[in-house]
Amino acid sequence: MSTLPPAESGPVSVGMIGLGNMGLPMALNLLRASGPDRHIRKVTVTGRSRERSAALLAAGAAWAGTPRELAEQSDVLILMVPDLPQVEEVLFGPDGVAEASTELVVVVSATVSAAGLRTVDARLRHGTHGRMVLVDAPVSGGTEGAEAGTLSIMVGGDVEPVARVLPVLSACGSPLRLGPLGAGAVAKACNQLIVAATMSAIAEASVIAERSGLDLGALLDLLQGGYAGSRVLETKGRRLVERDYTPTGAAKFMVKDLSFAAAAAADTRTVAPTLAAVRESFLRLTEAGLGDQDLAVIHRYVGSL
Template sequence: MSSSPATVGVIGLGAMGHPMAEHLLAARGALVIHARRPQPQLIAAGASWADSPRELASQVDVLLAMLPDLPQLEELLDGEDGLLAGTGDLLILIGSTSSAPGIRALADRLHTQSDGRVRVVDCPVSGGEDGAQAGTLSIMLGGDEEDAERAAEILTACGRPVHLGPLGAGQVAKACNQLVVSATILALGEATVLAERSGLDLDAMWTLLSGGYAGSRLLDSRREKLVTGDDSPSGMAKYMLKDLRFAADIAEATGTSAVLLPTLRHAFDELVAAGLGDRDIAVTRRFVASRDTETH
């Protein structure tokens, strides 16, 4: 069990947050949670339930927020039952993939509203649902050295946390990660269509190529979906639009004339417009196969 005396809470108990909460509970022996829906599994395992964000904040020193983005966190901050109404000193770990400038602006506002009692570390993650369940996530930390060190000690239960720089650095790293992931899954989908239409055995091909330079964690996790065409959701493709927009913001802020990024944004815009955004990112195979060569 963890030696840290901090009381930890989690809000945002979805596909990523729930298994992360399980690992934190197992590592620490205690955890406080709040969610829109009952969480009987976590309660049975020993987690404590808070009836409101205010009650949650009043009971914890460190709060992991695994919500989709900053607007969902903002909704929980203010008001008589909001997080800020119940907090003393609080370190908020923001695990969503979000805008780096947005994270900094929120941290400044929270610092001002709370007279410095509320601090922020950004900690987006990579590894997907399988990594969250296995406790092997890559966790990208941005923030003050002392706060990031505290966050790393806590989040070690969920994977490998690394402090990459000041607040927002985690989001820059996540944008870089998503640039690579989106490019890779689009290439894998397109290659699958080329191979299938050429009569190749897809399973044999990807098994072979996974041992060479085309191999990757992404191919390992999505190989079966690419081969069978099963793109039932695990990591929904539509979320790439948000992630690539944040990457584009960083490119603009750093004066980078990106080559791949505009093409990837266009491709995922088209994919979502085609009604495929709620499918797994392996839907790139279906997307490429469905495109009309005469209109593209």
């Protein structure tokens, strides 16, 4: 059972670990939403290199030397790290979050396994006698959404800790509680299936169009105005035309994300042929050495077949 204070207890101090392509702009938005008479009192960060956080520190963030020190200074701690092994390292490693004596809601914004997340939560609650609990809050919207503060944020967790973090997450986009812990992870798995399938269809259609002699840029602009239009087409279409696969998010991570979707499908006895097909495609393109490039690189992969 959690011993966290009620959500209406006042302004909160927010900590953040994971200041990469997504985490850095999210932290900047948290800073912009902080100050006197605001819900966020202050923002503190930590990481492997203080120098990489220079822009945040210049903007007003505080620095903590270790995850434990960061936890001691925070009411809500957001983790934007790659996967559960990194979450466990931050929580349970030397000078980890779980060694702090404070009450804390830890928000896992990575794309992770729902079952694994619940296991980590049970360990954290037991080890801290209920002082610390997890909420999952994976995001969608890419670096563009992270910078603009317009991310879709899929939240899972107990009602009380979720109530504490929703106003904080609102600085980064639109958070919505979808159910108990793990609901956010399942929602993100569904999101990634749709994104991967859409990107794959756009790539295949683009190769067909190019080989048929069509002006690809004109075609994709036209398609965006009809039923084929999507956020994926809007943000990735120009990349296909220009063969620009510079990563905003590496395609190889889709293999992991789609594995979580496959696990959710198995748990719910759902036959998902589209999921199986797109998972295979991203696995093969990663094996072909394209995984470090942008999601749009599936266009190059399809063209090589």
